[in-house]
Amino acid sequence: MKIQHILILLLSSVAAMASEAFQQGITAYEDAEYSAASSAFEQALEANESAAAHHNQALALYQQGKPGQAAWHLERALLLEPMNESYHYKLGALRQQLGLNTAPPKWYAIASRTVSQPGWIILLSIACWLTLAALWLPSASGYRANLPIKAVRAIGLLALLAAGTALYLNRHLPSTGIVLSDTPATLHAAPAAAAPQTGIARPGERGQQIDQHGDYIQIQTEGGARGWIRAQDYRLLLNA
Amino acid sequence: MRLLSLITVILIALPSALLAEFQVTARFDPPRIAMGDPSQYIVAITESGSSQPQIEQIKTLPISPPAGLTFSNGRTSTSQQANYINGSVQYSVTQNLLIQASPTEIGRYTIPAYAFDYKGERVQIPAATLEVLERSANAGPSRSEQVFLRAELPDSLYIGQTVAFDLKLYVAEDVRLDGLNSFDRSADGFTISERKDDISESVEMKNGHRYVVRSWPFTLTPIRTGQQEISFQFGLTARLPNQEKSRTPLGRSPFGGGLFEDFFGRTERLNVYTDSLSINVQPLPEKGKPKSFSGAIGDFAIEVGADSEQANQGEPIMLTVVLKGRGNFDRINGPDFSEGPDWRHYDPERKFEPADALGLSGSKRFDYVFIPQRSGQLELPATQFSYFDPQEKEYVELSAPPLPVKVAATTNSSVPTPQTPTPDMPASGLKLSKSLTPEEALLTLDYRPQPSRAVGYAILSNPLFIGLNAATGLLILGSAGALVRWKRHRADPSYPVRIAARQSLKEARNAYLHARQHNDFEAFFQHGTQAIRHAATLRTGHSMQSADCAQITALLDGQALEDCRKFLAAANARRFGGHSQIQLADAQQQLENILTAL
Numbered sequence A: 001m002k003i004q005h006i007l008i009l010l011l012s013s014v015a016a017m018a019s020e021a022f023q024q025g026i027t028a029y030e031d032a033e034y035s036a037a038s039s040a041f042e043q044a045l046e047a048n049e050s051a052a053a054h055h056n057q058a059l060a061l062y063q064q065g066k067p068g069q070a071a072w073h074l075e076r077a078l079l080l081e082p083m084n085e086s087y088h089y090k091l092g093a094l095r096q097q098l099g100l101n102t103a104p105p106k107w108y109a110i111a112s113r114t115v116s117q118p119g120w121i122i123l124l125s126i127a128c129w130l131t132l133a134a135l136w137l138p139s140a141s142g143y144r145a146n147l148p149i150k151a152v153r154a155i156g157l158l159a160l161l162a163a164g165t166a167l168y169l170n171r172h173l174p175s176t177g178i179v180l181s182d183t184p185a186t187l188h189a190a191p192a193a194a195a196p197q198t199g200i201a202r203p204g205e206r207g208q209q210i211d212q213h214g215d216y217i218q219i220q221t222e223g224g225a226r227g228w229i230r231a232q233d234y235r236l237l238l239n240a
Numbered sequence B: 001m002r003l004l005s006l007i008t009v010i011l012i013a014l015p016s017a018l019l020a021e022f023q024v025t026a027r028f029d030p031p032r033i034a035m036g037d038p039s040q041y042i043v044a045i046t047e048s049g050s051s052q053p054q055i056e057q058i059k060t061l062p063i064s065p066p067a068g069l070t071f072s073n074g075r076t077s078t079s080q081q082a083n084y085i086n087g088s089v090q091y092s093v094t095q096n097l098l099i100q101a102s103p104t105e106i107g108r109y110t111i112p113a114y115a116f117d118y119k120g121e122r123v124q125i126p127a128a129t130l131e132v133l134e135r136s137a138n139a140g141p142s143r144s145e146q147v148f149l150r151a152e153l154p155d156s157l158y159i160g161q162t163v164a165f166d167l168k169l170y171v172a173e174d175v176r177l178d179g180l181n182s183f184d185r186s187a188d189g190f191t192i193s194e195r196k197d198d199i200s201e202s203v204e205m206k207n208g209h210r211y212v213v214r215s216w217p218f219t220l221t222p223i224r225t226g227q228q229e230i231s232f233q234f235g236l237t238a239r240l241p242n243q244e245k246s247r248t249p250l251g252r253s254p255f256g257g258g259l260f261e262d263f264f265g266r267t268e269r270l271n272v273y274t275d276s277l278s279i280n281v282q283p284l285p286e287k288g289k290p291k292s293f294s295g296a297i298g299d300f301a302i303e304v305g306a307d308s309e310q311a312n313q314g315e316p317i318m319l320t321v322v323l324k325g326r327g328n329f330d331r332i333n334g335p336d337f338s339e340g341p342d343w344r345h346y347d348p349e350r351k352f353e354p355a356d357a358l359g360l361s362g363s364k365r366f367d368y369v370f371i372p373q374r375s376g377q378l379e380l381p382a383t384q385f386s387y388f389d390p391q392e393k394e395y396v397e398l399s400a401p402p403l404p405v406k407v408a409a410t411t412n413s414s415v416p417t418p419q420t421p422t423p424d425m426p427a428s429g430l431k432l433s434k435s436l437t438p439e440e441a442l443l444t445l446d447y448r449p450q451p452s453r454a455v456g457y458a459i460l461s462n463p464l465f466i467g468l469n470a471a472t473g474l475l476i477l478g479s480a481g482a483l484v485r486w487k488r489h490r491a492d493p494s495y496p497v498r499i500a501a502r503q504s505l506k507e508a509r510n511a512y513l514h515a516r517q518h519n520d521f522e523a524f525f526q527h528g529t530q531a532i533r534h535a536a537t538l539r540t541g542h543s544m545q546s547a548d549c550a551q552i553t554a555l556l557d558g559q560a561l562e563d564c565r566k567f568l569a570a571a572n573a574r575r576f577g578g579h580s581q582i583q584l585a586d587a588q589q590q591l592e593n594i595l596t597a598l
Helices: A002-030 A034-047 A051-063 A067-080 A085-097 A107-112 A117-141 A147-169 B002-018 B257-264 B463-491 B495-517 B521-540 B549-553 B558-577 B584-597
Strands: A176-179 A185-188 A197-201 A206-213 A216-221 A226-230 A234-236 B021-029 B032-034 B039-049 B069-085 B088-103 B107-111 B114-118 B121-125 B128-133 B147-151 B156-158 B163-172 B176-186 B190-192 B200-206 B209-222 B226-240 B266-273 B277-282 B293-306 B310-312 B317-327 B343-345 B349-354 B361-372 B376-380 B383-389 B394-400 B403-408
Touching (some): A034 A051, A051 A067, A051 A085, A067 A085, A067 A176, A176 A216, A197 A216, A197 A226, A206 A226, A206 A234, B021 B128, B039 B128, B088 B107, B088 B128, B147 B226, B293 B403, B463 B495, B495 B521, B495 B584, B521 B558, B521 B584
Parallel strands (some): B032 B128, B310 B403
Antiparallel strands (some): A185 A197, A185 A226, A206 A216, A216 A226, B021 B039, B069 B088, B107 B128, B114 B121, B163 B209, B176 B226, B190 B209, B200 B209, B226 B266, B226 B277, B293 B317, B317 B361, B349 B361, B376 B403, B383 B394
């Protein structure tokens, strides 16, 4: 019982700290102290990650002239709250300012993010075992499947299809990242500063990580440029 | 008494502390020279006071040189001094105006006293005299013949035109250059490249004298029109030979006259100047100036190419323009392309590859990124570039035709085709309750933090998740296995007998093999007989544990039947008689045949 009480107290204090830092960030932002606001939102995120804290951090960074980092936080906020219309709009506005593609995502892409990745994985495993059991156990026992078992089979197969599709659509998410630099970053042909330039990655541009070597990451940007970028200029979306 | 002394000291010190004084001198240095040697007219203004005096830069003097004397290369220098006297500080600043005086005739030249305004006061400059004597017959070459500076520049240039030239320091063979102390240039109407460390040395003959020539390459670009003056100066230290010729009638002393001269030669700090140089800088003609002209002067050629002839909408294409030739590359920014509905383009990446040390010739590459805004058969715009050719004195316009590009409609939403979201059409395509401009939207905070959900794929390595899935899988497998057995139970009553017989057969087989290894005849035949009975049970589906020999042999035929009879006979002989004629190896072979047949 004592351990439970200590855990509850600990969690409560962490939540209180996050809330306090969040409010401090809002106050600093409204006083146009964007650097202080950014520090406060960072603290709030460390204590308790939330889409709102990411969103507000993005605005504070935007005000400080750091559009690349702002784009990362907005993308992260949308990962946490994919159906937030305001976040979508702001990300579109920011990407427009950065000269990036602002075409809306397809409906199935949005649908695939309505449930989080762990949610889809749990659903997939449950549906998999349920379908297997509904298909296998009746035949093993020699009974003919009745209507409830057939319904379970159908539901399991549908859930399996939905979860599998969603995970397939999000298959690039682990390697998706954002260019953080505030100015266009140089892509090199090899993981070295002296290597010839192969292209440019714009601030806030999405990219797929292909490889990593030392302090360089090989990416392919949404614009099609491919090359090695300094690791400090690129951050994976799932790397919170 | 003490008070009286203090007042006396204050009365003496105060005026000198408050009043700054000017001391002005004028002289020729040296005041007496041989014809051909240089001298300097120096005006020194020294200002002193108890606080640091501020100098006023003197740019001109109201004098003109007398006939037979020319002034050139005027410059100023300042020096400061602070003296501590009885605990108080006395500052003095001296501003020197140095003008090179070059006589053309022998004689005595006097600059009379004159006055000019300095810091609001009328300052009197005393007279100064220079005496120029005839050079004696046995005198060596003059100093200006021993060390001098030359720069060969064109008489006329166009504004913005970049030319290369060499600044040459001529040092007579018998002069040893100990070091270069300073370099200065006066070129208000030009930009001049920095002095490079890589100098070239050569030997030249001039007026019958042999010189070691040190050359520094420079580039020069006029930035003002009109007659523009330019001069260069080196401060150097050199060891000069004695002026008196110490040569024997046979030439140099056979006892090492050169060494002797070196030993007795004098080391001097010299300032050497170029002759007064003037360049007429002309403006570029307005007549015939193309619209695409952006300041390139020289002689150029152009190459244009695209990295692809087909692309998807929104996919960037690189248009590369390469300028090759000779001219002012550092002032060329590349051709301009107007914005059109079909393409969006960005400022180019520039890369200059010089073909010479000064960067006057080479190639400059401009990489433009063009993004097609629609699909179809498009054309990258024509490239127009013009330059002014100073040799032909006319503008030259270069052009490259439009490049065809086939653009396919995009199916990938991730390709950047920037659109302009408006307040009525949010970028995401989702409707907003309130219309905001993008700028407004980017300033509005979210005041309601919600608990966030977990994202990512960390659950795949979560032990609880893995354990639950493994348990679920095992449960389903176990259930399926149990159900299969239960189904068979229901369908076949002999199934449990067979299952039990299979297990017992396995145990009996292990037992007779063990007995065989230990040559235990009795145990071998006992377990072997049991194995045969279990095998018969497995085959028939009902228990054969109490079956007699005839019931078992009825299940066999051929060689297996014969082996069974022999084996059972041997087993009975062993069991009841205590011995048997058969070897264990043969008995085991018979047993294996029987079990295989059953």
